[in-house]
Amino acid sequence: MKCPVCGATYRPTKGAKQQGGETNSNNSPLPSPSPTCRRCKADLSDLLSLHDQAIWYHRQAIHFLSIKHYQQAETHNNQALALYFSNSDFHALAGKLSALQGEWREAIASWQQALKFDPQNAIAGHCLQMIKLMAKNHL
Numbered sequence: 001m002k003c004p005v006c007g008a009t010y011r012p013t014k015g016a017k018q019q020g021g022e023t024n025s026n027n028s029p030l031p032s033p034s035p036t037c038r039r040c041k042a043d044l045s046d047l048l049s050l051h052d053q054a055i056w057y058h059r060q061a062i063h064f065l066s067i068k069h070y071q072q073a074e075t076h077n078n079q080a081l082a083l084y085f086s087n088s089d090f091h092a093l094a095g096k097l098s099a100l101q102g103e104w105r106e107a108i109a110s111w112q113q114a115l116k117f118d119p120q121n122a123i124a125g126h127c128l129q130m131i132k133l134m135a136k137n138h139l
């Protein structure tokens, strides 16, 4: 995910050592340091919790997809997108769900959106290519 302020890629540092040398007079530090952008030092904690929620909805959506409850899956994936619109995997899944329900126009739009956010998104790229081939064969 990217910092909304400066666009730097944020990587969570699990178990990272606290950097010494800082003049911090606060005697009651927070249990866990709030995540900040390494470039512009913006506080990313709100964004991260939104991101976690979005991932949760996305996982629910994948679960519903696996048991073929497409409508439920779509609802949850839409929640994920509402929280975190620039995740290409969410758009790729939205495309897949649309395709499974026969909504090809929406599927293509979602996959194109996924590629806009991540040109390397394998699912979206593959599906769009497949559709192009299908369209070619029907002309």
Ligand SMILES: [Zn+2]
Pocket (backbone or CB within 6 Å): 003, 004, 005, 006, 007, 008, 037, 038, 039, 040, 041, 042
């Ligand atoms: Zn930043």
